[in-house]
Amino acid sequence: MNNDDRTTPGAPTPDAATGHGSIRLIEERCTSCMICVRECPTWCITIEAHSEVLPDEQGHHPSRQRVRTVHVLDEFTIDWALCMYCGICIEECPFDALEWAGPHVLGAADLVGLVHDRHALAEAGSR
Amino acid sequence: METCIDWFGDGSLVVVDLSLACCAVESEFAVPEGAPRLSAVPEGAQVVAVISGTIAAPVADLVRTRIDSLGERTHVVAFGACACAGGPYWDSSAIVPGTGRLTHVDHLIPGCPPPPSALAEHVERLRDGGGEVT
Numbered sequence: 001m002n003n004d005d006r007t008t009p010g011a012p013t014p015d016a017a018t019g020h021g022s023i024r025l026i027e028e029r030c031t032s033c034m035i036c037v038r039e040c041p042t043w044c045i046t047i048e049a050h051s052e053v054l055p056d057e058q059g060h061h062p063s064r065q066r067v068r069t070v071h072v073l074d075e076f077t078i079d080w081a082l083c084m085y086c087g088i089c090i091e092e093c094p095f096d097a098l099e100w101a102g103p104h105v106l107g108a109a110d111l112v113g114l115v116h117d118r119h120a121l122a123e124a125g126s127r
Numbered sequence: 128m129e130t131c132i133d134w135f136g137d138g139s140l141v142v143v144d145l146s147l148a149c150c151a152v153e154s155e156f157a158v159p160e161g162a163p164r165l166s167a168v169p170e171g172a173q174v175v176a177v178i179s180g181t182i183a184a185p186v187a188d189l190v191r192t193r194i195d196s197l198g199e200r201t202h203v204v205a206f207g208a209c210a211c212a213g214g215p216y217w218d219s220s221a222i223v224p225g226t227g228r229l230t231h232v233d234h235l236i237p238g239c240p241p242p243p244s245a246l247a248e249h250v251e252r253l254r255d256g257g258g259e260v261t
Contacts, residue, residue, distance in 0.1 A: 021242075042208070042215050081211035081225075084239035104245055107236040111212060111227065114237055 020085040024101035025076055025121035032071035036089035036098060044082035045089060048075040076118040080105045129193070130155075133163040134175075140254050141165065141172045143197060145190060148180025150207035150240045157243035157250075174201045175250060181209035181216060182223040191229040202253060203232050206246055208239040215239075 032049035051069040090098045101124045108114045116124075132142045136159075144154050154177055168174055174197050182190055194203060205226040208214035213224030226232050236245045 042217065079212070080237035081235060082208055082214065082217060083237065084208060084215060086239075104242050105237050107234050107245060107249060109234060110232075111225070111235065114211070114235060 020087060020100055021104040022100070022102045022124040023078060023083075023090065023121065024099050024124040025118055026097050026099065027073060027076070027118055027122055029095045029097035030073050030076065031095055031097075032073045033094065035092050035094065039088050039092045041086065041088065042082040042084055044079040046075070046077045046079075047073065049073050073118070076121060077115050078121060079111075080114040080116060081111050131165045131168060132158055133165055133169075133172075134159060134250055135254060136162055138169050138172055140175065140250065141168050142175045142177055142250060143168065143193075143201075144177045144179060145193065146179055147182060147186070147190070148209060150179040150209065153240040153243045154179040154206050154246055157246040159247075168197065173253065174198065175204060175253060176201050177204045177206050177246065178210040178226045179206040181214065182226065182229070184221055184223060187223045187229060190223075190226075194230045202234070203230060204246070204249065205232050205235045207241055208237060211235045211237060 032047055034047055037043075037045045037047050049071045052072050054068045054070055087100070090100065105114070105116075105124075130144045130146065132144065134140050134142045142158075144151070146154065176194050176197055178190065178194075194201065203226065205211045209216065209222070210226050213219075213222055216222045217224045223229060234249060236249065238245065
């Protein structure tokens with residue numbers, strides 16, 4: 001590689017060229033629909049959720065008395081050891097609950113340290 | 128396949144980069160300009176082995192043997208998604224899903240590819256005596 005390229009005026013820096021550093025979860029927008037989980041090419045996203053019955057005034061269809069439920073997010077993780085930073089999850093989310101954020105995810109001493117939970121993902125890019 | 132780099136040009140820290148696939152482009156870009164290339168690791172130098180790229184099953188033994196030959200005190204860095212956990216090929220029988228399946232790993236740098244600065248910053252922390260930064 002020609003090292004002179006590093007100083008070419010106006011050329012993108014290496015970090016800018018791979019500038020997708022991290023992904024932020026906007027939890028209140030997530031409906032646990034699992035689309036990001038299914039679309040991820042490396043299966044690096046996991047979602048745990050449960051269903052709750054809506055209150056009486058919202059919980060029944062007026063004609064058939066069908067119980068209505070809503071998904072409640074319990075956990076959302078991204079395994080950065082597998083993530084390709086392709087952005088398909090961001091593109092496919094129907095509710096814009098994921099977005100590019102901040103500098104590159106820091107390294108870790110083990111694989112567990114590269115699995116970020118929903119709290120860490122909510123703060124992505126804030127360091 | 129391998130480059131041996133006197134990272135700071137003073138013989139104190141040598142990076143042995145096992146360039147296996149595309150992440151090697153980024154690890155090469157991280158090398159300080161003018162850093163000497165060596166044919167062997169000098170005695171007394173701190174050794175950092177960088178695994179950059181996909182570990183194909185046929186070369187797994189070569190990778191393990193080379194890292195073992197660098198000594199127990201070698202600091203092993205998995206650079207990129209493939210070296211960390213197999214990347215997009217993690218469920219393929221043709222690859223090893225992560226350097227940790229072959230040897231100890233001291234530091235994992237995520238990304239596909241990671242930015243070169245992530246490797247450069249980690250090596251500088253090692254020189255400065257810094258421990259693991261997470």
